[in-house]
Amino acid sequence: MKGVLLVNLGSPDSPTAKDVKPYLDEFLMDERVIDVPKILRNILVRGIILQTRPKKSAKAYAKIWWDEGSPLIVLSERFTEKLRQHTKMPVALGMRYGTMTIKNALQELRQKGVDEVLLVPLYPHYAMSSYETVVVKVLEEQQKAFPEMNVTTMPAFYKNPDYIKALSESIKDGLKDFEYDHILFSYHGIPERHIRKSDPTRFHCKIDGSCCKINSVAHNTCYRHQCYDTTELVKAYLGLPEDKVSSSFQSRLAGDPWLKPYTDYEFERLAKEGKKRLAVITPAFVSDCLETLEEIAMEGKEQFEEAGGEHYKHISCLNDSDAWVQVMANWVNQWEESQVLPV
Numbered sequence: 001m002k003g004v005l006l007v008n009l010g011s012p013d014s015p016t017a018k019d020v021k022p023y024l025d026e027f028l029m030d031e032r033v034i035d036v037p038k039i040l041r042n043i044l045v046r047g048i049i050l051q052t053r054p055k056k057s058a059k060a061y062a063k064i065w066w067d068e069g070s071p072l073i074v075l076s077e078r079f080t081e082k083l084r085q086h087t088k089m090p091v092a093l094g095m096r097y098g099t100m101t102i103k104n105a106l107q108e109l110r111q112k113g114v115d116e117v118l119l120v121p122l123y124p125h126y127a128m129s130s131y132e133t134v135v136v137k138v139l140e141e142q143q144k145a146f147p148e149m150n151v152t153t154m155p156a157f158y159k160n161p162d163y164i165k166a167l168s169e170s171i172k173d174g175l176k177d178f179e180y181d182h183i184l185f186s187y188h189g190i191p192e193r194h195i196r197k198s199d200p201t202r203f204h205c206k207i208d209g210s211c212c213k214i215n216s217v218a219h220n221t222c223y224r225h226q227c228y229d230t231t232e233l234v235k236a237y238l239g240l241p242e243d244k245v246s247s248s249f250q251s252r253l254a255g256d257p258w259l260k261p262y263t264d265y266e267f268e269r270l271a272k273e274g275k276k277r278l279a280v281i282t283p284a285f286v287s288d289c290l291e292t293l294e295e296i297a298m299e300g301k302e303q304f305e306e307a308g309g310e311h312y313k314h315i316s317c318l319n320d321s322d323a324w325v326q327v328m329a330n331w332v333n334q335w336e337e338s339q340v341l342p343v
């Protein structure tokens with residue numbers, strides 16, 4: 001019997017340093033997130049970052065927390081529940097980090113008789129720190145505890161026409177009551193090194209963008225290329241003016257160079273260039289979360305206005321919108337009927 005496993009990133013159990021610490025420990029000790037030798041990762045994460053970050057992150061989480069819990073979890077649950085109404089297959093939700101584990105989600109499917117799983121990492125773009133780590137973890141858990149199950153993984157859907165349509169229409173809707181001077185597509189950042197590591201050709205990706213328009217197998221795993229592709233496709237779908245759209249990368253950790261331009265610098269640059277009315281969209285995330293609700297909707301607004309900007313709007317992620325649920329339902333049902341996956 002076939003079933004669907006949705007996996008998102010996960011959140012701490014509560015917005016307190018006590019609960020944020022073990023969550024961050026699991027997250028940052030992931031070798032695909034902080035990709036240095038284990039001994040160094042231990043020193044960096046447990047000896048340095050976890051000494052101060054849980055308290056700081058807990059404060060940020062407290063600003064966006066809902067009565068029902070973490071927005072990312074609640075929105076993912078609502079999406080899952082709606083998807084269940086559109087398919088005959090069992091659908092389970094797991095998180096890569098935290099207490100809503102992938103193992104439990106696989107168990108839930110197994111108990112319902114599922115032995116053929118469609119894994120859907122809830123990320124439009126491929127990065128070793130998001131999509132890849134989900135796939136590796138699911139296969140690890142499946143091989144350990146559920147050897148009788150088969151797992152098929154849905155490819156990153158960053159350029160899929162149905163996804164682009166749903167995303168573009170949601171942006172159009174968000175812009176209905178907002179006259180903009182500029183639209184910023186802000187994607188979660190990753191260290192530049194991760195782009196080189198994920199390049200199977202070992203020479204294609206140059207980080208500076210000179211590579212991204214030359215066809216290459218490297219693009220199947222190039223986060224930067226995929227993010228810019230999403231921007232271009234939405235721009236084309238909505239007919240947005242070339243000079244009013246740009247992309248940037250947010251949420252960097254100190255240390256290595258991360259993908260540029262940095263979103264916080266862009267807020268300042270755009271305001272100083274005289275863009276008074278800025279709309280920001282965050283297509284690396286399908287559900288609103290700490291990085292969109294706090295860093296972009298709250299901090300970003302402040303940064304833009306401090307630099308001279310006047311009107312600012314963050315357009316929500318796709319979340320549990322009917323159009324997005326319908327797109328996912330079509331994809332999973334098509335897989336159920338004919339094994340076909342979206343491209």
Ligand SMILES: C=CC1=C(C)c2cc3[nH]c(cc4nc(cc5[nH]c(cc1n2)c(C)c5CCC(=O)O)C(CCC(=O)O)=C4C)c(C)c3C=C
Pocket residue numbers: 009010011012024032033034053057070072123127129130188189190191251253284285288289290291
């Ligand atoms: C969109 C995909 C994501 C990628 C790629 C990604 C890479 C990445 N993230 C960190 C460090 C942190 N990210 C944090 C929060 C966070 N990250 C994503 C998604 C991606 N991260 C989401 C959806 C969230 C929000 C989770 C929520 O509960 O709402 C955090 C935790 C918060 C904080 O302390 O800032 C950290 C840390 C790294 C290092 C990285 C790539 C190497």
Ligand SMILES: [Fe+2]
Pocket residue numbers: 188251
């Ligand atoms: Fe992150």
Ligand SMILES: [Fe+2]
Pocket residue numbers: 204205206207209210211212213222224225
């Ligand atoms: Fe590239």
